[in-house]
Amino acid sequence: MPSTTLPFTSTPMDQVRLNLIHYNLWNNVTAHAHGPHAYLSGHPREKLVSTDPDEIRKEWIVPRLLKDEKLSVQEINEWFETIEKDEGARPARLIIGIINDDGTVVYYFIHDGIVKPRQN
Template sequence: MDLANTVAHNLKYQHSWNDVEVVKVGDWHLCKGTPPKLLHPEDAEKTVEYVLPSRTEGKWTVSQWSQVFSAINAVNGSPCRRVIMAMATSDGTIVYYFVNNGIVRPRKN
């Protein structure tokens, strides 16, 4: 099973995401789906999220991230404010990180 399908399987069966599918966006295979609940306290509503599968050995540059956001924007027709990076380790563990498009103000306590 390739990495994108492994991450899609994890999102669907471990994290209960809905409508999970692997889509080709630009040069990347991303997972797309809707989480069962809000992922961040400041989210107003549940929306479709994009997840970028990657290995922990991968090295990402700001330029590459810019290309990912631009490719998603071209597909969506609207700005994408964040992508979730799925970091897969050699032992099969998948850890998820938010990557925001631009600077995000810190949360209010």
Template structure:
């Protein structure tokens, strides 16, 4: 088990990396509730993830409208870990059990379409999105590598 000082230092490395290397805004540390260790959340400068089914719905909606649909960034969860840590599926499950799909302060982007109906492509945003965490793996030289992890199965994206 990592010491509290080690976890705090690890969290600070990732927080600084997000703010100063990747231009995230509103970055905060989250220790409330029953999270097994501190998490980070914040707003990236651009949208980082589009669910494969949402991608299909966006393409259909863009064809119907004849114009691109803006892809606003979403507030994301980040879990800092050191490369040497060995995490089990049960530990990741505990993280997902302790969080909501949206971090604190995330805007609900499930507004109605121009004609007053729910736009199909918006059903993947806001609290309806699946739980996901950006895993920030820190190496000994402070290099941070990011990977998506999801609560459950997610089909692969189409390229």
């Protein structure tokens, strides 16, 4: 029986990829490796934020270990530029998947620029 996923390794990319596929039930999760700017793309099963458009759109996820060095604005901008170069359009946001020492993955949005706060 053929496998629908790539072989598992313990890299941050694979840990976040498997978490998205098996725990969060995302579809079409794909790894993109471009030197130091490796990232994932995929489609969530449902809208991530209530203010998102009705159609499910492609999201970009950058895996990081909690113990990695601090992020810089320059590094975050390089992620946006790499995705823009690969996809043909600069995303409005990306998601950082932070992996704790115990294997827990927590996701945060990083927006490209200033975003108006949502109203409750």
